[in-house]
Amino acid sequence: MVYFIGAGPGDIELITVKGMKLLQKADVVIYTGSLVSGNILDYCKEGVTIYNSASMSLPEVIDAIQEGIDQGKMVVRLHTGDPSIYGAIREQMDELDKRGIDFEIIPGVSSFVAAASRVKAEFTLPGVSQTIIITRKEGRTGTSEGGKISELAKHRASMAIFLSVQSISQVVEELLEGYNENTPVAVVYKATWPEEKIIRGTLKDIAEKVGDEKINRHAQILVGDFMGSQYELSKLYDSSFSHMYRSGKE
Incomplete structure (x- = not known):
């Protein structure tokens, strides 16, 4: 299985718990080294194979994923922020679909x-x-x-x-x-x-x-x-505003 994981914006503690747990189990990690903090790789287990995709082309990334899958390994593709925003993941997913490789996306903090x-x-x-x-x-x-x-x-x-x-x-x-x-x-x-x-x-x-x-x-x-400094107060917490969880007061 391949997991596309959002690493978060920089602080390595802003990866999701699910993303962190999968990263800890990964056998192969391909990370966006130009944007993702290298410190996040401290979550990885000993012996993990790591690729920095900053110097890789799309075919090279896909070949690295394919090699890991052929060897029965768990592969993590680690993207900065949330992979769905300027992550260039569609082209990777389409290639994996062509090869019949299953994948899952774990969102991150953009x-x-x-x-x-x-x-x-x-x-x-x-x-x-x-x-x-x-x-x-x-x-x-x-x-x-x-x-x-x-x-x-x-x-x-x-x-x-x-x-x-x-x-x-x-x-x-x-x-x-x-x-x-x-x-x-x-x-x-x-x-x-x-x-x-x-x-x-x-x-x-x-x-x-x-x-x-x-x-x-x-x-x-x-x-x-x-x-700026000008805005209206939310009705959600207005004491006179009624909704399904609270009756408003006069």
Whole structure:
């Protein structure tokens, strides 16, 4: 069996319990070494075969999985964050399907929710935004299939932008097509890692601040008024609000 496991955003304790237990049993581990903390391999048992996929092509990854399966071994494909978000797992799963190899996906903590936790923010605030947009600036490995950032910005929803901090000035320019220049922004570099950095600002000044810190990779860009001070209280805990578990008081 092959297990695709989300390793979490960086802190090795943010892998799920299920993911950790499977990693402890694995005979073969193929991990995304450019993004996953190498310390997470401390969970592995002695004698495990480890591959760093940062230097491997898709055929090489699949061949390593096939070799493990042919030898009756348990294989873990360890991805950063949650494998369903920018994880490039569909192409791997399709290859495994072609070869009749069974697999399972174990979700993980994505970097966008880790970043929100580090800035102590809630994406979905009543009266502010009930929508989260997850996107990236178009580049060599992804186009704007769901709409350009400039188009998505017009929704003024809470937004988490992956893989784009290297183009922060262009990202800001596109965001200003929908948000105003005073919209709060946080850039979180390597959320939950020991070297984490949090840069706060607005669309007016965030590009300069990020440039001063020389951050050009491994960062989430969080945008929206959910990081502001104005919002409405939730009805869920409003003493006058009735629902199936509680009768409201006058």
